[in-house]
Every structure is written in C-alpha cells, then in structure tokens.
Amino acid sequence: MEDAFELWSVTAACAVGHYFWRGLGVALSGRVTVNSELFNWVTCVAYAMIAGLVMRIMIFPAGMLAESALVDRLAACVLALAAFYAWRRNLFVGVSAGVVVLTLASWARTFG
Amino acid sequence: MVCFRGLKSVSNAKIIAVSASNDGATPGWRLGVREAFGVPAAVVGPAYIGYGSLAEEYGLSIAHSMFATVAIWALPGQLILIEMHAIGAAAIAIVLASTLSGARFLPMSLSLLPRIRDPRHGNATVYLAAQLISMTGWAMAMRRCPDLRSEDRIPYLIGFQLTCIAVATACAVSGHLLTSALPPLVRLGLVFLAPAYFLVILAGELRTRVAAIAVSCGAVAGPLLYVVNPQWSVIAAGVIGGTVAYLVQRRYGRRV
DSSP: OHHHHHHHHHHHHHHHHHHHHHHHHHHHTTTOOOOHHHHHHHHHHHHHHHHHHHHHHHHSOOGGGGGSOHHHHHHHHHHHHHHHHHTTSOHHHHHHHHHHHHHHHHHHHTTO | OTTHHHHHHHHHTTOSOOOOOOOSOSOHHHHHHHHHTTHHHHHHHHHHHHHHHHHHHTTOOHHHHHHHHHHTOOHHHHHHHHHHHHTTOOHHHHHHHHHHHGGGHHHHHHHHHHHHOOTTSOHHHHHHHHHHOOHHHHHHHHHHGGGSOGGGHHHHHHHHHHHHHHHHHHHHHHHHHHHHHSOHHHHHHHHHHHHHHHHHHHHHHTTSHHHHHHHHHHHHHHHHHHHHOTTTHHHHIIIIIHHHHHHHHHHHTTTO
16 A cells, blocks of 8 residues: 555656656747757767666566566567668567567477 | 657658648647547557556556556656666656656757747646647647647647547556456567567667667666666666767767
C-alpha cells in the first residue's frame, strides 16, 4: 500500500516535471529566445539518457526479458536495425523484425 | 528532441499523408480527430501496447498505466519511470531523470504556440493545449496550421491530441490484458516491443550530427554506469554522456 502510494506520487511528480517544460514554453513564447547553447546541452543530455536506458535494457534487462539470452537480444537489435534501413527507414518493419527475431530465437531455444 | 527525427523519418517515408486543405466547413477539432486516426494512431498504438506489456511485467496496475499515460503523456519519460521503479531507484532520481527527458517540450511549445495562438481562445486553453502536445501532434500541427483558419488551429491540436491520448491509453490497457492472457513466448515479444521501438526511433535520429554523437555517448555510458550504480545510472548516463557529446560536437562539429 505504501509502495503503491510512493509510485503514484512519483508518477505525479514526473507529470509536474513534464508540465514544467510545456508551460515554460508557453510562458516564454514570443518573449525570449532560449539560450541555444544551454538548449543544445539539454538536448544532448536527453538523447544520451534515453539511448543509455535502451542499451541498458538490451544488455542488463529486468524482469521477463532477463530470461532471454543476451545473444538473442543483440541479434534482435541488429536485425531490427537492418530491417529498418533496408525498408527505407520503416518504423513498423524495424520494430516487428526485432520482436519476431527475439520470439523465434527464444522459441528455438526451448528445443534445447 | 528525442523522437522528433524518428517521426520525421516516418513522415519522409510518406506514410503520413496530409489530406486536402480545409474547406472551412469542418470544425477544427473534428479535422484533428479525423487526422489522428490513421498513421499517427498507428505509430502511437504499438508503442503503448509495448508500454502496457512492460508495466504488466513489472507488476504495475492498469490504473497506474492509464494515469501515467494521461498525466505524463511522454513515452520516454514514462519508460524511464517504470524502468527505474523496477530496479528500485530512489524517488528523487526517478523524478529528475524523467523530467530531464521531457526537456524537448520546451522548444516544441515555444515554437508551436505563437503560430496557433488566437485572441478568440483564452490563456487557459493555450496552457491546456501545452499539456496535450506530443511529438506527433507537434509535427502535424506545424505542418497543418498554415492551411487552417486561425481560430481553428487550437481546436485542431486539441482534437488531434485527445484522440492520440485516448488511443494510447486504450493500447496501454490492452498491453496489460494481452500480456496476462498470452503464453510466455508471445509475452516475451510484447515486453520487447517498447525497447525495440525506441532502438529503431533512435536509429532514425542518427542523421543529424548532434543526435548521432549524443546517442552514441549515451549508448556506451548507459550500460557501463549501470554496472557502477544502477540507481543513478540513467541520469548519470544522460549528464555524463550528454556533456561529453555536447563538448565533442562543439569542438569538432562546426568545422566539418
């Protein structure tokens, strides 16, 4: 119960944090030009953070993904990217390829 | 500006078709609703099915996923929240990391709102619209607004975004339900959906130099720092990887 309360509070705080940026954009629009160097840095941080998280999930996953083999996950990543580029940057093809490859590879392993 | 280029690459592939300009007979909000069904919903849907599956896997409730989707309404921020919660990170670390990932909304609302502001809509409506903005809606509104009458623009954005939010919430719920109903192997695929989605989106961003350097630095820093300290690894990978990337592109980026 306490744990659930904490999770919901943290979620609400994340929502407030997101609204901070959205609302600030409205408040500043038409008045201020954002310091572009500061903004470049924030953009870099945002990119690096989500890229770091995705790679961390691929290499050290939590929960059910941890039961799949590292090799299978990396193969799924490589083939997802290959399919994405091969099909003229089609998001659906890339993501589907990744999901199918991991599923099939894990299924194949059930045969020993 | 995570995801922006990824979306652009989708639109470059001519999946997003812009319909004929408004004849003035259709109210703005209805046009928004109509255009949200189709490719925007099809892009958002699978991502949120993946999110719901992952949340289910981490033992989170359907109610929580619905709340997170409506209140945060930013998939990277939500993914960071549930991933860090799953590894038991400190609350302050979660809020900081998730909030930082939302910084892209500042230039988005900064650039969009002067174009859609209209004296017929009050300040409160504009601040509401800011809460609803997403990457897809922003890109769509930037393209559509010139064709729309000034007073139709905010209703268009609100109609478009509320539809996306409704689709996303429904998909997150179905992600939960599918995950609990399907056999383990299919479940594994569903749980893999959200990380695979971001992997591909990030790959789509590699076109610009700044994004390419930042994504590479983060991709290396993320797993390495996780070994050092799981709790703070997401934010540390962002700040360290991002700062290195910023310095690198500042030093070498402009000359080339």
